[in-house]
Amino acid sequence: MVSKTCTFVLVLYLLTLLKRLETKHDTHHSHPHHNHSQSSVSNNRLNQAYIALQAWKKVIYSDPTNYTSNWVGSSVCSYRGIYCGPAINDNSTTVVSGIDLNHLDLAGFLPDEIGLLSDLALFHINSNRFCGILPLTMSNLTLLYELDLSNNRFVGGFPSVVLSLPSLKYLDLRYNEFEGSVPSDLFNNNSLDAIFVNNNRFTSVIPSNLGMSTASVVVFANNKFGGCLPPSIANFANSIEELLLINTSLTGCLPVEVGYLYKLRVLDVSYNKLVGQIPYSIAGLAHLEQLNLAHNMMSGEVGDGICVLPNLANFTLSYNFFCEEQGICQNLTSRGVVFDDRRNCLPGKPLQRSNKACDAVLEHPVECEEFHCHHS
Numbered sequence: 104m105v106s107k108t109c110t111f112v113l114v115l116y117l118l119t120l121l122k123r124l125e126t127k128h129d130t131h132h133s134h135p136h137h138n139h140s141q142s143s144v145s146n147n148r149l150n151q152a153y154i155a156l157q158a159w160k161k162v163i164y165s166d167p168t169n170y171t172s173n174w175v176g177s178s179v180c181s182y183r184g185i186y187c188g189p190a191i192n193d194n195s196t197t198v199v200s201g202i203d204l205n206h207l208d209l210a211g212f213l214p215d216e217i218g219l220l221s222d223l224a225l226f227h228i229n230s231n232r233f234c235g236i237l238p239l240t241m242s243n244l245t246l247l248y249e250l251d252l253s254n255n256r257f258v259g260g261f262p263s264v265v266l267s268l269p270s271l272k273y274l275d276l277r278y279n280e281f282e283g284s285v286p287s288d289l290f291n292n293n294s295l296d297a298i299f300v301n302n303n304r305f306t307s308v309i310p311s312n313l314g315m316s317t318a319s320v321v322v323f324a325n326n327k328f329g330g331c332l333p334p335s336i337a338n339f340a341n342s343i344e345e346l347l348l349i350n351t352s353l354t355g356c357l358p359v360e361v362g363y364l365y366k367l368r369v370l371d372v373s374y375n376k377l378v379g380q381i382p383y384s385i386a387g388l389a390h391l392e393q394l395n396l397a398h399n400m401m402s403g404e405v406g407d408g409i410c411v412l413p414n415l416a417n418f419t420l421s422y423n424f425f426c427e428e429q430g431i432c433q434n435l436t437s438r439g440v441v442f443d444d445r446r447n448c449l450p451g452k453p454l455q456r457s458n459k460a461c462d463a464v465l466e467h468p469v470e471c472e473e474f475h476c477h478h479s
């Protein structure tokens with residue numbers, strides 16, 4: 104774990120870096136040849152970056168906008184998409200601290216030499232066509248704070264090299280073709296704040312040994328996890344604010360422990376195969392704003408406790424088999440809450456399922472305790 108002071112220094116450093124990044128964005132189109140006095144003084148770390156970037160350029164085989172065409176010569180700080188700043192441990196040495204190549208449709212892969220960019224704090228290459236696997240040399244990027252590889256064509260198992268990065272806070276792997284299981288270490292023994300693994304081909308169940316997580320946002324959506332949401336989800340309680348489990352092939356009942364995630368603002372478990380009742384513990388989530396249970400096979404009654412939650416703004420429970428709404432749940436729109444209860448088995452409500460469809464499901468009540476979760 105990074106100490107608080109250290110994190111603070113790092114954040115200041117990143118803010119400075121972002122400011123430089125913005126300044127460069129503002130100016131680089133109008134003054135393509137502006138003099139970077141910093142880049143004129145070379146040093147060993149910039150030389151290493153030069154080797155890395157030239158090796159990378161060699162394996163970028165499509166660059167439709169010629170963005171990397173100015174990656175020539177040793178002044179790496181004037182390369183498009185490359186951002187320099189003072190080294191975190193020595194402010195008189197200029198180093199490559201950020202890479203931003205978002206939305207360029209570049210095709211290629213990441214060579215081993217990426218490991219030479221050991222001063223990188225930000226690495227953003229979203230919306231390109233990078234493929235292959237992540238080089239293990241990336242474990243050398245010990246200052247890396249934000250890693251955004253989203254919307255590329257990376258393949259293979261979960262890239263465990265990212266779990267060895269001690270400074271990493273923001274990890275975005277969404278919209279790639281990673282497959283296999285998500286290691287439980289993604290949630291243990293690190294200081295990640297935001298984790299996006301949605302829209303990959305991960306298949307394993309959510310690890311039942313989830314440790315204490317520090318993440319405030321976790322998006323798992325659109326993977327084929329299967330299995331039940333494990334009670335160990337409770338270990339997210341001190342940090343999680345947004346939990347998105349849309350379309351992850353979840354089965355079984357929602358565990359009562361979901362209601363222990365007292366900081367939750369957004370809970371979305373729509374498009375799964377969940378059965379059983381809404382755990383009453385959800386009525387304790389005082390910060391909850393968005394609750395989406397749609398497109399499951401849940402049944403039973405919708406308890407008043409949830410409908411009176413003080414911050415509730417949008418409650419969607421359409422396409423389930425709920426058969427009763429208690430109290431104010433019958434008329435939540437009168438509280439100004441966006442509410443959707445279509446396609447359930449609610450007597451007297453419009454747009455419900457047929458009696459036949461309801462009877463077929465409701466005559467087999469679900470015993471959550473007896474449900475087999477296939478936990479590994």
Ligand SMILES: *[C@@H]1O[C@H](CO)[C@@H](O)[C@H](O)[C@H]1NC(C)=O
Binds near residue numbers: 138139140143
């Ligand atoms: C950039 O500016 C510095 C000082 O402002 C000057 O010494 C240096 O020669 C300039 N470099 C180029 C390539 O113009």
Ligand SMILES: *[C@@H]1O[C@H](CO)[C@@H](O)[C@H](O)[C@H]1NC(C)=O
Binds near residue numbers: 167168169
């Ligand atoms: C990129 O460079 C190539 C070769 O110099 C040129 O033919 C092409 O038109 C350039 N494309 C763009 C978008 O500038």
Ligand SMILES: *[C@@H]1O[C@H](CO)[C@@H](O)[C@H](O)[C@H]1NC(C)=O
Binds near residue numbers: 194195
């Ligand atoms: C650079 O670091 C030195 C020693 O840590 C410090 O005295 C100096 O104020 C710093 N300069 C800048 C511009 O941050």
Ligand SMILES: *[C@@H]1O[C@H](CO)[C@@H](O)[C@H](O)[C@H]1NC(C)=O
Binds near residue numbers: 218
């Ligand atoms: C790690 O970075 C250092 C520079 O800080 C470099 O000398 C070394 O070769 C790098 N290792 C790898 C595996 O890239």
Ligand SMILES: *[C@@H]1O[C@H](CO)[C@@H](O)[C@H](O)[C@H]1NC(C)=O
Binds near residue numbers: 266267268292
């Ligand atoms: C925690 O992570 C560090 C750094 O990645 C590693 O060296 C250490 O072995 C891990 N500890 C446990 C208990 O997994």
Ligand SMILES: *[C@@H]1O[C@H](CO)[C@@H](O)[C@H](O)[C@H]1NC(C)=O
Binds near residue numbers: 325326327350374
């Ligand atoms: C659910 O995810 C699968 C891939 O795992 C995808 O093919 C499907 O379109 C998604 N369904 C919805 C409703 O988004």
Ligand SMILES: *[C@@H]1O[C@H](CO)[C@@H](O)[C@H](O)[C@H]1NC(C)=O
Binds near residue numbers: 395417418419441
């Ligand atoms: C309410 O939530 C549902 C499900 O997430 C979403 O489709 C809908 O757009 C939301 N409505 C508003 C007004 O936020």
Ligand SMILES: *[C@@H]1O[C@H](CO)[C@@H](O)[C@H](O)[C@H]1NC(C)=O
Binds near residue numbers: 434436437
């Ligand atoms: C719901 O509440 C509104 C406003 O309080 C009221 O006008 C409406 O008649 C109620 N609808 C039902 C079905 O009770």
